[in-house]
Each structure stands twice: as C-alpha cells, then as structure tokens.
Amino acid sequence: MNVHTASMTGTAMAYVSISGVRKTYGSPRGPVAALEGIDLQVREGEFVSILGPSGCGKSTLLKCIAGLEPTTAGQIVIDGRPLKGPPHDMGMVFQRDVLLDWRTILDNVLITAEFIGRKGPEVRARASALLARFGLGGFEDRHPWELSGGMRQRAAICRALLCDPKLLLMDEPFGALDAMTRDDLNLELARIWQDTRKTVVFITHGISEAVFLSDRVVMMDRNPGRIVEIIDIDLPRPRHLALRETPEFGRYVAHIRHLFASLGILKDDDPETGSGDHS
Amino acid sequence: MSDSNPLFASRTFRALHEVGMVVLLLAGVVVVWEAAVYVFKPAPLILPSPSGIWDEFLLAPAYFLRMSLFTLYTTLAGFVLAVVLGLGLAVGIVHSKFMERTVYTLLVALNSVPKVALAPLFVIWMGTGIEPKIAIALMLALFSVVIDAVLGLRSVDPDMVNLARASRASSFDILRKIRFPNALPSVFAGLKVAISFALVGAIVGEFVAGSEGLGFAILTAQGQFDTPRVFVCLILLGLLGTALFYVVEALERLLLPWHVSQRVPGGPGH
Numbered sequence: 342m343n344v345h346t347a348s349m350t351g352t353a354m355a356y357v358s359i360s361g362v363r364k365t366y367g368s369p370r371g372p373v374a375a376l377e378g379i380d381l382q383v384r385e386g387e388f389v390s391i392l393g394p395s396g397c398g399k400s401t402l403l404k405c406i407a408g409l410e411p412t413t414a415g416q417i418v419i420d421g422r423p424l425k426g427p428p429h430d431m432g433m434v435f436q437r438d439v440l441l442d443w444r445t446i447l448d449n450v451l452i453t454a455e456f457i458g459r460k461g462p463e464v465r466a467r468a469s470a471l472l473a474r475f476g477l478g479g480f481e482d483r484h485p486w487e488l489s490g491g492m493r494q495r496a497a498i499c500r501a502l503l504c505d506p507k508l509l510l511m512d513e514p515f516g517a518l519d520a521m522t523r524d525d526l527n528l529e530l531a532r533i534w535q536d537t538r539k540t541v542v543f544i545t546h547g548i549s550e551a552v553f554l555s556d557r558v559v560m561m562d563r564n565p566g567r568i569v570e571i572i573d574i575d576l577p578r579p580r581h582l583a584l585r586e587t588p589e590f591g592r593y594v595a596h597i598r599h600l601f602a603s604l605g606i607l608k609d610d611d612p613e614t615g616s617g618d619h620s
Numbered sequence: 621m622s623d624s625n626p627l628f629a630s631r632t633f634r635a636l637h638e639v640g641m642v643v644l645l646l647a648g649v650v651v652v653w654e655a656a657v658y659v660f661k662p663a664p665l666i667l668p669s670p671s672g673i674w675d676e677f678l679l680a681p682a683y684f685l686r687m688s689l690f691t692l693y694t695t696l697a698g699f700v701l702a703v704v705l706g707l708g709l710a711v712g713i714v715h716s717k718f719m720e721r722t723v724y725t726l727l728v729a730l731n732s733v734p735k736v737a738l739a740p741l742f743v744i745w746m747g748t749g750i751e752p753k754i755a756i757a758l759m760l761a762l763f764s765v766v767i768d769a770v771l772g773l774r775s776v777d778p779d780m781v782n783l784a785r786a787s788r789a790s791s792f793d794i795l796r797k798i799r800f801p802n803a804l805p806s807v808f809a810g811l812k813v814a815i816s817f818a819l820v821g822a823i824v825g826e827f828v829a830g831s832e833g834l835g836f837a838i839l840t841a842q843g844q845f846d847t848p849r850v851f852v853c854l855i856l857l858g859l860l861g862t863a864l865f866y867v868v869e870a871l872e873r874l875l876l877p878w879h880v881s882q883r884v885p886g887g888p889g890h
C-alpha cells in the first residue's frame with residue numbers, strides 16, 4: 342500500500358524536509374499514535390495538500406512543521422535548518438479565523454508584525470494593500486463580528502501574509518465556509534500562490550479542493566496516522582474553476598476517491614467509485 | 621454609519637425606560653410605606669416613616685456625608701488592592717503549575733470558610749484605624765477577582781495562542797495582547813461581584829471596631845435606639861452600593877465596547 346509515486350525528487354531543493362517523524366500523545370487511555378513514519382519533502386514554491394479522514398493526524402503534522410508541537414521521533418528541517426520552535430518566515434491560517442474581537446480588521450492583520458517588533462507606516466500600508474487585494478478595502482476599521490465568515494477568513498489570510506512569509510501553513514482554512522465562499526477563496530488562494538509562489542502546506546478534507554489547488558496531494562490514513570500515497574497533480578496553471586469540469590480533473594478526483602474507498606474511509610455503494618465490494 | 625444614530629437613540633431610550641420603571645417602583649413603595657405608617661402609627665422605634673427618615677437626614681447631612689465618604693474610601697481602597705493583587709495572582713496561577721497547586725487550591729479552600737469571622741483578628745493585628753477595614757474589604761473582594769480572572773485567562777482559544785506562537789510572539793506579548801484582553805469580560809464579571817463584597821467588608825470592619833463610617837454610624841444609632849438614623853444609614857449604604865456597581869459597569873462598557881453583551885442587536889455592519 343505504501344506507494345510513494347515518483348514525486349520524491351528534488352530532496353536537495355526541499356524547503357520542508359520531514360523524515361521518519363513519529364508523534365505520540367499521552368492520554369489517560371494510554372499513548373495515542375498520532376503520526377507514524379512520516380516522510381515528506383516539500384519543494385520551495387510548491388503547493389502541497391494533505392488529505393485524510395479526521396483524526397489521521399493532519400493538524401498534528403502541521404503543528405509539528407510549525408514548531409508548535411515537539412515530535413516524538415524523527416527530524417524536520419526547514420530551509421536547511423533543523424526545526425527548534427516556530428521558524429522565521431512562516432504564516433499560519435486555521436479553520437477558525439481566531440480574529441481578535443477587540444481589534445479592528447486592520448489591527449488584527451497587523452498583529453503578526455507587532456509580535457516581531459515591526460511597526461510603522463510601511464507595515465500599515467502593506468496591510469491596507471493586502472486587505473484591498475482581498476476585497477476588504479472598506480473594512481479596515483470594522484470589527485470582526487461585523488464581517489461574514491468568508492470575509493473574516495480573508496482577513497485571517499491577510500494576517501498570515503503580512504510579513505511575507507516563505508512558508509504558509511493552512512489547517513482546513515475553508516472547512517467552515519459555505520460552498521460558494523469556498524470556491525471563491527480557492528480561486529483567490531490559487532491566484533495569490535500564482536503571484537507569490539510561496540511554499541504552501543494546505544490541509545483539507547475536500548478532495549476537489551485539494552486537486553484544484555495543489556502540485557501534489559498527500560493522502561493519509563489513521564491509526565496510526567500515516568501517509569498512504571502521494572500523487573502529482575499535472576494540471577495546467579493558472580487554474581480556473583472551469584478546470585474542475587475537465588476529464589483530467591475528474592480522473593484525479595476519482596483516483597483519490599478510489600483510494601479512500603479501498604481504505605474503507607469512504608463508504609458508499611455507488612459501483613462507479615469501486616467501493617461497492619467493500620461492505 | 622448613518623443608521624448608528626437612531627440605534628443609539630433607541631438604546632438610550634431603553635435605558636431611560638428601565639430607570640423610569642425602577643424610579644416608579646421605588647416611589648410606589650415610599651407612598652405605600654408613608655401611608656401605612658400614617659394609618660397604623662407604629663412606634664418610630666419600630667418603623668419610622670419615609671418623611672421621618674428624611675427629616676433625620678436633614679438634621680445632620682454633613683455627618684452622614686462624612687460617614688458615607690469614609691465607607692466609600694475604605695471600599696474603594698480594598699477593591700483596588702483586591703483587583704491589583706487578584707489579577708497578579710491570577711496571572712501567576714495560570715502560568716505556573718506550582719502556584720495553581722498552592723495559592724489557587726488554598727484560595728478555593730479558604731473561600732468556604734466564613735471570612736467575616738476573621739475580622740476581629742485583623743483588628744488585633746492592625747489596630748482600630750482604617751487599615752484593618754481595608755484589609756477585610758480586600759479579603760472579601762479578592763476571591764471573586766481571582767476566580768473569574770483565572771477562568772477568563774484560561775478560556776482562550778488554543779489556536780489563538782498557536783497563532784501568536786507561530787508568529788514568534790513572546791509569552792509577555794501573548795499575555796498582554798491576547799490572554800488578558802480575552803479575559804476582560806470574565807474579569808469584569810468578577811469585579812461586579814467584588815465591588816459588592818468590598819462594601820460588605822468595609823461595613824463588617826466598621827462593625828467590629830471603628831469610629832467612623834456607615835457601619836459605625838449604624839452601630840451607634842442602634843445603641844441609642846435611634847431607628848430613623850439606622851434607616852438613613854441603610855439607605856445611604858444602598859445608594860452607595862448601587863452607585864459603585866454601576867460605576868464598574870460603566871467602566872466595563874467603556875473598556876469593552878467590542879464585547880457581545882455590549883453590541884446593539886441587529887448591530888452595525890449593515
């Protein structure tokens with residue numbers, strides 16, 4: 342089952358290099374193997390999605406990469422430096438936008454700069470420009486509770502991008518949004534990536550979203566959390582929503598769905614997904 | 621923006637409406653009380669009439685004012701000290717397992733002891749001046765401050781802290797910019813309870829040993845069986861307590877305009 346397709350090339354250029362990572366949480370019912378034998382290289386400027394059922398350790402893996410959780414074993418190297426705590430040049434977006442209610446949208450975006458002691462008109466100008474770019478130009482002085490979920494998540498992305506990080510880590514950032522807002526933000530993220538070529542690790546449980554955005558999709562399974570397959574997405578860029586109606590796109594989605602069906606994660610009786618024989 | 625004015629007006633209207641209802645209710649009580657005393661003529665020692673109480677106040681307004689100010693001063697001093705000490709302790713408790721196991725556990729255990737019973741001890745230690753009264757007010761107010769501040773400091777979304785840590789924020793910045801503002805609504809809930817407890821503490825202190833304050837005035841009036849004077853003191857005490865509570869609430873409104881409870885329903889953003 343452990344088919345790692347031919348996408349492990351370019352180890353030398355890897356921006357994020359994860360080797361043999363294991364993470365075990367202690368719990369009252371004994372140790373929980375959240376991650377086991379994780380090997381993954383993410384090249385500079387690459388968009389990688391991590392896809393898997395809930396509880397397979399996606400968030401844990403992202404927190405390990407972010408230096409927020411120590412690993413139990415194995416090594417993570419970012420930009421040539423072994424990881425010790427949160428690295429420089431990293432931005433993060435979570436499923437909940439965690440905007441601070443007592444700050445305006447502009448001040449919420451500015452907080453990442455404040456934390457590293459950067460202030461002044463240039464930073465503010467950059468924050469304003471980011472907000473404008475994400476369609477929040479008129480909302481700088483509003484408070485988070487005055488905005489819709491999609492607008493709030495846009496502000497959270499602006500906050501992550503403010504200090505122009507090289508690495509962007511996103512944990513199901515659009516998981517709580519409705520389908521239309523989600524499409525909208527997928528496009529926006531694809532566009533931002535096209536312009537800036539940041540290295541992105543994007544967690545999702547949306548198959549189509551993963552295929553649409555990524556250069557590679559990493560598929561995980563649980564108990565213990567592990568990588569089962571990595572596939573390259575060779576679809577032309579820049580990508581537009583119409584891409585999702587093409588047969589190539591459909592083939593990638595079907596491939597991923599088949600894999601999860603064969604793992605017993607997707608249980609559906611539609612013979613076309615090939616999981617009918619799995620009951 | 622343009623709709624903020626009528627909304628503000630409707631909010632002010634609602635507040636005035638509420639105050640009006642309360643005033644009306646109190647006026648009703650006073651009228652019924654006055655009428656009852658006029659009809660049944662109880663001894664003034666048992667129940668004086670509202671007009672009798674008012675006359676009593678007019679006999680020595682300066683005296684009552686002085687007593688009220690002393691109690692106010694004691695209460696505020698105890699309250700402010702409780703806030704400073706309480707917030708400090710809460711931050712310590714949240715950041716240190718050791719302090720949580722010692723200070724917090726001890727505080728919770730001590731809270732079930734009727735702390736008022738310790739008042740005479742404070743007099744023995746600190747004499748009969750204002751200090752033991754402030755100390756008792758502080759002691760009574762402290763618990764609510766600490767409990768609600770700890771609750772507030774702990775109830776932060778872990779991803780909020782993760783975000784800050786991922787941005788390489790110092791733990792002082794995390795406290796200052798995230799944990800503390802996030803805890804403020806809970807802190808204020810505690811402060812509103814604490815201010816009342818501080819007043820109780822001040823009065824108890826004056827009961828135990830004192831030569832000034834509303835508690836002392838009540839005690840001396842009782843010694844002379846001067847019931848109207850007791851009532852004047854009680855009413856002043858009620859006014860003082862209510863005023864202090866609303867000052868804390870006004871402060872909350874001023875400092876937390878962003879909090880859910882302060883937002884106008886159907887609020888801005890349209």
Ligand SMILES: Nc1ncnc2c1ncn2[C@@H]1O[C@H](COP(=O)(O)OP(=O)(O)O)[C@@H](O)[C@H]1O
Nearest residue numbers: 366368373375394395396397398399400401402
């Ligand atoms: N702080 C923690 N303490 C103990 N167990 C945890 C903790 N965080 C996650 N886990 C466990 O680790 C496993 C993976 O969790 P997570 O990384 O959140 O998965 P995912 O994001 O894929 O849903 C789950 O079984 C979860 O219960």
Ligand SMILES: [Mg+2]
Nearest residue numbers: 399400401512
């Ligand atoms: Mg998760």
